[in-house]
Amino acid sequence: MTRFHSVAKWVSLRLIRKHRILAVLVIASLALGIAQRVGIGLMLDSIQNALVHQSKSFLLADIEIRSVDPISPEKLAELKTILPQNSKLQTSVECLSIAVSSSNYKSTLVSLKAVDQGFPFYGQLKLKSGQVYPNATAAISHLQRYPEAWIDPTLKITLGLKEGDIIYLGKIGFLVKGYIAAEPGEGIQGFSFGPRVYVGTSFLQASGLVSEGSRVSHLILIKLPESKNPLQIAQKIRTAWGLSEKSYQWRTPFANAAGGSDIQVTTHMEKAKQWIRLFGDVGQFFSVLSLLMLILSCLAVGTMLRGYSERILPEIGVTHLLGATRAQVAQTLVLILSYFIGLGTVLGLILGCSGFALIQWQFQAYLPTSWLGWWMAKPIVLGAIESLVFAFGFGSLPLILTMTWKPLELANGISDRRVSKRIIMALSGAIIVLIGSFFYIDTLNLKLAFGASVVLALAIGLCIGLAKVCTALSTRFSQQWSFEFQYGFNNLYRFRHHFVWAITSLSIGILCLSMVGIFKSSLLAELQQDRNQVFPDLFLVGIFDHQKDDLTHYFYQWTSKLQLSPVIKARMTHINARRVGNVTTNDEQKNYLLNREQNLSFREQTGEGEKLIAGDWMKGWYQVEASLEEWFAKKLDINLGDTLTFDVQGVTLKAKVTSFRTVKWTTFKPNFFILLSPNALKEAPKEWLGTVSGLSTEELPKIQAQLAEQFPSVTTIPVKESVDKIKRTLNLVFHAVEVLSYLAVISAIATLVSVVMLTLSFRQKDVHTLKILGFSYKAVQQAIAIEFAAIVTLSCVIGGGIGTSVSIWLLLSETNLELHIPIGTLWWVFIGFMSLALAMSFGVARYLYHSKPKL
Template identity: 25%
Template structure:
């Protein structure tokens, strides 16, 4: 029996249908498992290296100096501690200046893990008078180890290059390169002043129980004292921003992989049906020779088992290679040292391949058991009893289950499933209606082209097959177009919204007595007259007379917004690029607030709500009188909260401005940093280039998974064309028998393929355009108008794909005789 089974497998694998089934299944496993492998390694990196990601067991983070009470309690409990202070500042070497993320650390830092510095240092932290810097900083400043770096009022020796700093977070969370110095040297720089964006951290380490006890004490103290802007980070919520960003990237990659898997599932269903039709006669012969249903069922189970195991092994192998490539592409956007692979993604691959195979290919294959021997003599009963409703139901349940498991996000799973199901339903319904209408029009008014009339008649007569082909191809093309539009058109639209002469410098921490001289310096350097905007630091503490805090919100973004300080501003004129969407702009000196619509939505604020801000120990209360839409693409200074001058003019404040600095102007940043050490000058052009580098890397990752989608679409296309080959051979045999020429057969075939390609492409183009518009409008907040391009690309791709895929099949039909065509059926 084993020998005969191997012979059966060797024979069946030669069939293009079973081979297509194997390839489609392998592709599905590879697409989802590659993302699963990568996600698994990153998640376990959080678990394995959580303490190193904190550089401690517990972390207190604040935007104000930590109360001395917390440090006293640390000493009383005999915990190990360290302190860090992080803020942006200008760093200068020679005539080159660049914004740096300055980190001052105490001598005991880090408490967990270690820094990697070149050349190797005996010290755990930079010695006094020395700094360690990122390699990117050396490149930007054209500097080297041993050079002198100016930070504020003091000059430091560049003593080492930071190779690894695990507690910093993901590379794309801090675009400014790191400069690390001793905490003892910070005061001498004179860098921290009014308006400085400073983050204070207290790091703790000790026994697990001691850390838990301190955490509980700290939580009670923070709550009892009503301390705002102070949060606790533990092993469970280590690097929350990094974790959230990686989760978003994982969901996005999973979305692409899911689209690929769903497209491949269509190919699996089509290939399985085609394979069943081919095997029907074989099973009928076996029954004539005495084979029982059990024997046929066992054989089919073995075929399914062999397919499942092969697809799981090959898919897992491909996925392993792909995730290694993904890690190389992402580079320092993920952890430097990822843990080894676990067996869970491999188990997931087997589970996924089994579910897909059973859900989409199992029912058609198992229906072979029910084949009657009568099929051998009654070919007209070629339609198999495949239990269409059961197949559809089981396939849908399998789809939903796999989407939920793979996405690990119910919302994402719901939208993917709903979109997929809605697209299939609409494509099938619309294609059926269009075919009926076109057939009616051609039959009523006729056409001079016999080939065209015959093609429409044939499509209407085989409407079920035609609808299946158009729907399957449309789904595949929609996935392709959506990813293409996502990668190119939406990104191009975003880039196109940024004016060429948009401001590329932001200058913050400007003091009142410095404005006039700074303005003159910019004008003398050839920069247009700057416009200064006041900036007041404040915290939202009450809404409608009720105290608000992070615990009043569920969404993480809202919790962080209400926990941090806002930058408020005041003006009488509506700023450029601001548009009132609700209410009226500020009038007079009465208390009033103009709020940005995004912040209002996140914090669930509306017109008329009374807001109370605390600034410099005073409370300011005012109602929300207008909501504004900001033009972020203008790159000008924008504020979430704006009030009348009478409310804020007398408060402690700094100033901010933005301007365009031509590349031809050299050394201006350096001269300003030397003259005004307190200034922070942000080179947005450099940041945009760094952002673009991140986008390019993610685009490359997306492109790699996009290749999976292309292969899946090709499989769908070939399977859809092959699904009607028996009917095509039958029609060709009849036409050849009555004297049809090769030229006529070619014209009929081209007409049929063109109808399928145009309809599928048009549906895919419209659906992809609508999806891209919705994504741009509600997610990316940009306008998308490339509907015509999407429709044209869909029709072009559909027509080209059908003609190319059908070419091989039509050549066989045209070169075969009528008898040979009948034998192919």
């Protein structure tokens, strides 16, 4: 045994060396799959780890108290008695505002943060003035005495600002002292609406940005002594102030009158959980996708190893004929497999970690990230285990099958293709997927993983079935065609057991690309302005009754009409007889929708982008009626005829649901989940939501600047800027998915190359014969080109067809998006693959034809 072990070792190494190009392809394909799995795992865990361990820096405190109105002096005094000794307090105010440059009157939406002395408690704030990094603590203290601002460097370009310029925020001009080089919780800030501007809290009142009911958040940041538990202290505050633990912001100037409260007390641990939930959905999507890519690349490895095992059969078989037992032959095969998978895994882990470092470095400004640490062990080990399960599973199947052959079959390289063995292979493959997914199911969502596995299995099954049918059909019809077509198509059939997997891999890569393409273009088209869809120029949020006329008059000067929609704050208390206040279900989104502050509105008829899909529009003669948005109603299990009870700022209001509407949210027109009968809400205290259209690009900055000065409490949101930001974010996500799809395609191309390598000796024989028979290089080239072109065409038809059908089905059944197929992009994908295939075919033809034939 020991002696044979050493023989097996050198035989296996010799065999790898003999077929080294194939070995490189197998290892590269495996490494790619592992690299993306580990890289994505590391990235997701890095974010999660950062959210948990840097939550103080992200929240900027141990406990944050957030409210619409400033905390009253009585409550503040009570708070001080609750807090342990040596606790520190800071106040801060956050709001969106229009910033205007005094030098050129350019304006933009900014995320304003008014801060107190000693800011921040946690994390690091770095400020830069010229080439100098001033003491941030001193600079922040200075803000309390002088109207100065530290701004995000992007404002240098957007507003053309430089140090010493004046930036207007509301009614006050602030001197730009310098730029923010780094701020605490930078990754989280990436999700804010506009670039950050820091000013002192002492100048806020005079700016006019803060008045009763304006859309600002008042914050009290608390730093506790190390030994104190923030959760216990937060609970004490909530109990003292009569707040519920799970508070869904009840933000209204009338909240107190309604008996509710707009105060939220959050510890850094609770906030971390919220952020993790937020990232969780996106993370889960990427995790499922990376798992699929890993399975695909391991399938490619299995395909290559199958071909590889057939190629080395005669050599292995000779040892068998010479008297080596099956176990000893198996030892040689296992050694080969281990070398491949070992090398592939190590290379994949290195690549994955390097890729992660690169992505982290690129995106650290947009995402919360962690650096080196023990947290990295979990994704690396988990990724490696999953990869080993899949790679060993798929890789060993063909080798195990080889072991069932008779010695002479082995020596002659005659493969056994009995149906029973194919069924065993397919079942074994399914078991491997289940075992590999078990690790995943254990760590993530069972339903999603199961669904993804079923979809993958169906997609692969469909691809294999269609590929087989197409290759079989191709030979049927080729007999009437010229030699080039006959030879090309018959080769496709002849090597069908190899090509089916190449076509399947390529199809799935193309399937992913086509789905990404269709979803991306449909979503982006939805956010595109054209003749049919014109977005409003401005959104004005938080307009009070007394500002309505002034604002209408203001826009009248610009020959534009201000469209106003009423917004009435309310809380849903009952659906029929069922109480919904503080309801907790397993569906976090449902909890939020049930318990959050609802924005009610009313209108005489359906608005732009709205369509009545069930029931009748409100008549409201003798009862209060409600029209609900379809998704909202479905999510909360509300049916036509149900009665909803609202607490409208202290007044109880019952409404019968009489219609459902679909709403096209991407029109950026004022739209609401709940509309009630106009008569019922006319007298309710309300604020207004305004939209303005038809302003020219030259007028817009000037108007924004004037609004910021004359109506500082009204939040003005330039729609185009916001849409552009959404588009940028969407593009970023789609790019990430595209990269994963390209990895699948690379893996598929590696499979295709390996198939070509495996069939090269047969082709060589053919081409020599053709050459001897007098066939020209051109004929051989054309025949091989037809074969390769057929593979790409089949893959594009299968992958593109399935991808397009699934996308159409998903878009039509699950979203309100209009279908937009990017035919140009899909063509380019096809042309790209076709060019690659033709280039490959020319290379192969050249290599084969120019080697000298012998009789």
